[in-house]
Amino acid sequence: MTRSIQICSTFCFVFFASMLLSATIGNFNTVPSALAQTNAAAISALYSNSTNASSAQGLVIKKMINYFDNSSGYLVYPSSISSTSKKVPGVIMIHENRGLNSYIKDMANTLSKQGYAVLAVDLFKGQIATNNDQARLLSTSVRNNQLNAINNLQSAVKYLSSLPFVDSTKIASIGWCFGGGQSLQLALNSQNHPLVATILYYGTPLITDSQQLSKIKWPLLGIFGDKDQANPLPLINKFKAALDSDKISNEILIYKGLGHAFANPSNQNYAPKETAEAWQKTLAFLKRNVSQ
16 A cells, blocks of 8 residues: 655755655665675575575576666576576566665565566666765756656666566566655556556655556555655555555555665664565565566
């Protein structure tokens, strides 16, 4: 169940929103390798064996590919597809306001091991933010040129769909924070290549306009914390109400007592137990709406 804020086209609003998000999201530290490889050790508890295995162990094939102008994405897919004729579903993964860093790549690895071809996009043209000021500037730059970001994401969908081992009728998107907002933007601009599912973890900014949201014709999963200052509870409720009024199938998960970016182990709001549960629900949502 999701709530969202209507995007204002003026620079002033975008700049103000970016400043607010910078203040509310908190400080991100370098993610320890052991945690980054599975979106924290908590997620690994969902599997009988560690998910820290590399492609050398025959689990995934990884490569950097060019899919849009000068943007290179991280493509990862199960190595088993080379020995089977069955095509796999695809997922467009969208980074947070730090960029396409090792943490996002490791999340792509983790998801791919569940049987998906994952393309982690790059909306920052190769730049990686190492502090809040850089993150704010990069994300603001993208929001000020949203059309280019949409073209980037649409190109990612087109590229992933063109791969011979990917089922082009089963493409979903997932994003966190800034990436969650972009996952929603992709959903609003996918009429030429409809998705089958949209996932956003505490996406910013949210859209609450029913007319805009009516463009979504597939299930949506939204995951939030009720103490998220970037997405206040009334806003989440408004987003959910708009989805319901448009009869858009949706699941909105709201975790009590949690703030923004609670699923990122480098964030001060990180909540391991809830992160693991949310990830399990994410996988179940994908299985119902994408894999079957």
